[in-house]
Amino acid sequence: MSKKLGLTAAGAVLALSLAACGGGGAGSGTSNNSDKSAQDLSIGVSMPTQTSERWIADGKAVKSQLEKEGYTVTLQYANDDIPTQSQQVDQMITQGADALIIAAIDGTALSSQLDAAAAANIPVISYDRLIRDNENVDFYVSFDNFAVGVAQANALLTGLGVKNDNAPDGTATGPFNVELFAGSLDDNNAHFFFDGAMSILQPLIDDGTLVIKSGETKIEQVATLRWQQETAQKRMEDLLTGSYNDGSLVNGVLSPYDGLSRGIITALQNAGYGPTTEGGAKPMPIVTGQDAEIASVKLIDDGVQSSTIFKDTRKLAEQAVIAAKAFLEGKTPEANDTKTYDNGKKVVPSFLLPVETVFKDDIQTVLVDSGYWTAEEVKAGQAK
Ligand code: BGC
Helix, strand or coil, X not given: CCHHHHCCHHHHHHHHHHHHCCCCCCCCCHHXXXXXXXXXXXXXXXECCCCCHHHHHHHXXXXXXXXXXXXEEEEEECCCCHHHHHHHHHHHHHCCCCEEEECXXXXXXXXXXXXXXXXXXXXXXXXXXXXXXXXXXXXXXXXXXXXXXXXXXXXXXXXXXXXXXXXXXXXXXXXXXXXXXXXXXXXXXXXXXXXXXXXXXXXXXXXXXXXXXXXXXXXXXXXXXXXXXXXXXXXXXXXXXXXXXXXXXXXXXXXXXXXXXXXXXXXXXXXXXXXXXXXXXXXXXXXCCCCCCHHHHHHHHCCCCCCEEECCHHHHHHHHHHHHHHHHCCXXXXXXXXXXXXXCCCECCEEEEXXXXXXXXXXXXXXXXXXXXXXXXXXXXXXX
């Protein structure tokens, strides 16, 4: 069911002239649909997994905001399984989707789907995770992912006392024992987060303020396939038995995502780390995070996890909807970054949103006052 079938001669001329203006990306047959109303248009939304709360929130927000605009939406989750996601996207294309919004599991695994989308003039918006190695990515909506890593590293240093608002260069001098974790290597974001964090941490590793006892400082050594909590827990357990069996203590852990942070915290608790007020001899290290997942927000409120990075998925969804709408109306969505995200084939025009660091004292102002979580949800550690 090619989109081209519906083209009128006038539409075709318009399409050509828009293409000549450089209006759309390689895959965007944007103007084909500009004479149709939203009710006649359907959008396929492909999300990676429902095991993480953030993607459930993203899916819901994108779907409801698109529906508010009048579009028909097919939303699918792929259980973190690459063939499932490929097959779901294939199906969206054959069923006549007019635009695609995709958060990829593996950024390099969707090339044949993107080629098929381009052949059918379906614009593709890469959602939060950049789709790589294919020129048919028309737009990218995400957060400033390098800034996420920088914020995580700064939150770690603030927690350790190496840095604070009044003394950006630090009061505590260490040395502090720190271990590093990264996300899934097939997710482009994992590299941005890690590079951002290391831009801050490396000088302090070099001058001895931070000591990585495991010696594992390369992203390949510290990565966590598919961002799995259990994998991070297991690695933390192995680090504790391998590098801290001489009585030394871990003081801080760079964790790039709340789910990993919870796995890391469980391993630490099982090894006797916890509140020193309860007689434990091993204080819980400073553990960072990302996504403001409710279970982690509660841990932060309880003083167990130190911080998280809040990325407002409602705003990201809004940008995805704005971009989809623009393409479907034959326009080009407005980018605020046209330099950073080279996917290996082209620099993808992007709209990047800012992020916020959340410590215990920020829960109310950043998460509750903005309506992201209610105070009750924070207390319960569960979404309603
Ligand atoms: C997202 C993060 C998320 C991670 C694991 C990344 O691509 O940007 O927000 O924590 O995936 O789901």
